[in-house]
Amino acid sequence: MSRTVGKALDILELLNEHGSLGVSNISKELELDKSTIYRLVSTLRRRGYVDQDPESKKYSNTFKLFQMGNIEISRLGIREVAHPFLERLAEETRETINLAVLAGKQVMYIDKIESSKTVKVDLGIGRTLPAYASSLGKVILANMSSEKVCKMHEMDTFTQFTPKSIMTIGDLLVKLEFVRQLGYCIEHEELIPGLSCVAVPIKNHERKVIAAVSIAFPTYRYKDNKKELENIIERLLLASKHISHKFGFLE
Amino acid sequence: MSRTVGKALDILELLNEHGSLGVSNISKELELDKSTIYRLVSTLRRRGYVDQDPESKKYSNTFKLFQMGNIEISRLGIREVAHPFLERLAEETRETINLAVLAGKQVMYIDKIESSKTVKVDLGIGRTLPAYASSLGKVILANMSSEKVCKMHEMDTFTQFTPKSIMTIGDLLVKLEFVRQLGYCIEHEELIPGLSCVAVPIKNHERKVIAAVSIAFPTYRYKDNKKELENIIERLLLASKHISHKFGFLE
DNA sequence: ATATAGGGTTTCAAATATAGAAACACAAAA
DNA sequence: TTTTGTGTTTCTATATTTGAAACCCTATAT
Numbered sequence: 085m086s087r088t089v090g091k092a093l094d095i096l097e098l099l100n101e102h103g104s105l106g107v108s109n110i111s112k113e114l115e116l117d118k119s120t121i122y123r124l125v126s127t128l129r130r131r132g133y134v135d136q137d138p139e140s141k142k143y144s145n146t147f148k149l150f151q152m153g154n155i156e157i158s159r160l161g162i163r164e165v166a167h168p169f170l171e172r173l174a175e176e177t178r179e180t181i182n183l184a185v186l187a188g189k190q191v192m193y194i195d196k197i198e199s200s201k202t203v204k205v206d207l208g209i210g211r212t213l214p215a216y217a218s219s220l221g222k223v224i225l226a227n228m229s230s231e232k233v234c235k236m237h238e239m240d241t242f243t244q245f246t247p248k249s250i251m252t253i254g255d256l257l258v259k260l261e262f263v264r265q266l267g268y269c270i271e272h273e274e275l276i277p278g279l280s281c282v283a284v285p286i287k288n289h290e291r292k293v294i295a296a297v298s299i300a301f302p303t304y305r306y307k308d309n310k311k312e313l314e315n316i317i318e319r320l321l322l323a324s325k326h327i328s329h330k331f332g333f334l335e
Numbered sequence: 336m337s338r339t340v341g342k343a344l345d346i347l348e349l350l351n352e353h354g355s356l357g358v359s360n361i362s363k364e365l366e367l368d369k370s371t372i373y374r375l376v377s378t379l380r381r382r383g384y385v386d387q388d389p390e391s392k393k394y395s396n397t398f399k400l401f402q403m404g405n406i407e408i409s410r411l412g413i414r415e416v417a418h419p420f421l422e423r424l425a426e427e428t429r430e431t432i433n434l435a436v437l438a439g440k441q442v443m444y445i446d447k448i449e450s451s452k453t454v455k456v457d458l459g460i461g462r463t464l465p466a467y468a469s470s471l472g473k474v475i476l477a478n479m480s481s482e483k484v485c486k487m488h489e490m491d492t493f494t495q496f497t498p499k500s501i502m503t504i505g506d507l508l509v510k511l512e513f514v515r516q517l518g519y520c521i522e523h524e525e526l527i528p529g530l531s532c533v534a535v536p537i538k539n540h541e542r543k544v545i546a547a548v549s550i551a552f553p554t555y556r557y558k559d560n561k562k563e564l565e566n567i568i569e570r571l572l573l574a575s576k577h578i579s580h581k582f583g584f585l586e
Numbered sequence: 587a588t589a590t591a592g593g594g595t596t597t598c599a600a601a602t603a604t605a606g607a608a609a610c611a612c613a614a615a616a
Numbered sequence: 617t618t619t620t621g622t623g624t625t626t627c628t629a630t631a632t633t634t635g636a637a638a639c640c641c642t643a644t645a646t
Binding site for chain 1: 336337339340341343344347348351354374375377378379381382383384396397398399400401402403404405406407408409410415418419436438439443445449451459460461462463
Binding site for chain 1: 592593594595596597602603604
């Protein structure tokens with residue numbers, strides 16, 4: 085393990101956390117000498133990863149990470165392919181639509197279209213959540229084997245986001261089995277009180293789930309309107325089918 | 336300058352370029368020993384920056400960069416604030432709308448809403464262009480001093496994207512003065528044949544230009560409809576005013 | 587005006603982390 | 617079976633990194 089590289093990454097992450105910092109502050113935070121930090125930030129600057137404000141002399145990260153990250157995302161192509169379908173869904177339903185992929189044990193939001201109607205849920209692009217905690221994650225986990233899901237969570241404690249949150253691996257597996265049979269995941273207030281979600285999978289030519297699309301809405305909205313909710317799920321499933329088709333998924 | 340860190344960044348960038356590579360390939364590409372690469376890749380993996388495919392044993396970048404980059408972007412907050420206005424513009428005009436910031440000498444696209452009408456111009460999110468070459472860039476450069484613009488480009492040769500491209504610093508300064516007086520930038524086929532752009536600045540409480548919004552459309556579209564073009568520019572300027580207002584820009 | 591304190595930057599010898607050769611493990615191909 | 621190609625591990629000479637100290641600023645206090 086290269087310690088020097090580790091320190092450089094520490095700096096990058098620290099700057100990402102704090103926005104901008106001077107050499108001395110970084111030095112205190114990481115408990116390394118000023119000169120060491122200076123040398124490291126200089127290389128990062130040379131390489132275009134950080135930038136120094138000429139006035140305050142403070143350093144901050146550049147957009148290079150954003151750029152590199154986006155290249156990685158667009159390699160997958162999911163966002164570009166899915167976006168128009170998400171827009172259509174948003175237009176039809178007037179609710180918030182999310183697109184997410186699995187990153188380790190987390191689901192990461194890679195695109196979203198916000199409803200002007202809904203209570204704003206602050207889950208911006210790039211944000212992550214434990215996969216088990218969101219409908220997007222469950223729909224992705226549902227297409228993995230139970231063994232894999234178990235192994236994935238064997239060391240984890242489940243966070244109780246709301247009173248309805250799933251708290252045991254057993255309950256999760258039951259829910260995932262349910263999701264598998266339905267072909268989508270619907271949940272009420274498991275993550276945020278008052279919020280419901282329906283998520284559908286995006287599959288590729290290998291029939292693998294590569295992403296998930298969800299719609300989020302206040303729980304009360306369709307409580308007395310089952311017909312409308314069914315209609316929305318229909319539309320979601322259709323979008324899932326169309327997007328998956330673009331990735332070579334047939335039938 | 337830390338060489339070790341430089342090598343680690345080389346790996347990150349190489350993976351970003353190639354998608355995924357094995358230790359040996361990286362070693363050949365960077366002309367370093369396999370074991371050196373292995374150690375560096377291992378630290379990057381430990382830190383969550385790269386991932387190894389268990390089957391092919393190849394390494395590739397994770398979404399961590401995307402995530403970090405997005406934190407940087409949302410720190411600025413420009414995208415979040417501007418997005419609804421971009422959507423409105425897109426709806427009103429049915430043309431492609433772009434949002435960009437300056438990153439060094441480049442403009443970087445950080446958000447876009449694509450028109451279904453327009454010929455697709457492949458300038459995805461995260462992509463960059465020389466600032467002088469695009470209307471977005473010119474609108475940002477226009478709010479810098481001529482000296483700064485000169486110093487910025489003193490070593491640069493201008494790329495001739497189209498026959499109409501600006502090719503000298505003198506012509507650029509003239510155009511920028513024009514932009515300053517108009518309050519927006521309009522250009523025809525300077526970057527891409529057949530494409531016209533109008534860009535407006537986004538300013539903050541310090542009256543500094545922090546970003547730019549543009550509309551792109553086929554040059555022929557409003558050639559015989561000056562009224563409609565003026566209408567669109569009006570809408571753009573209004574959006575610029577509204578977004579700038581959100582950043583504390585008054586009057 | 588002068589001193590002081592706090593930043594960033596530069597230098598350099600001492601300390602040590604790194605590089606690369608070599609060997610190993612494993613897989614696929616000949 | 618041998619060969620050839622991976623990825624991985626170990627080891628020591630070597631080159632890199634480290635951190636103290638000194639230096640240069642600027643801002644603040646005396």
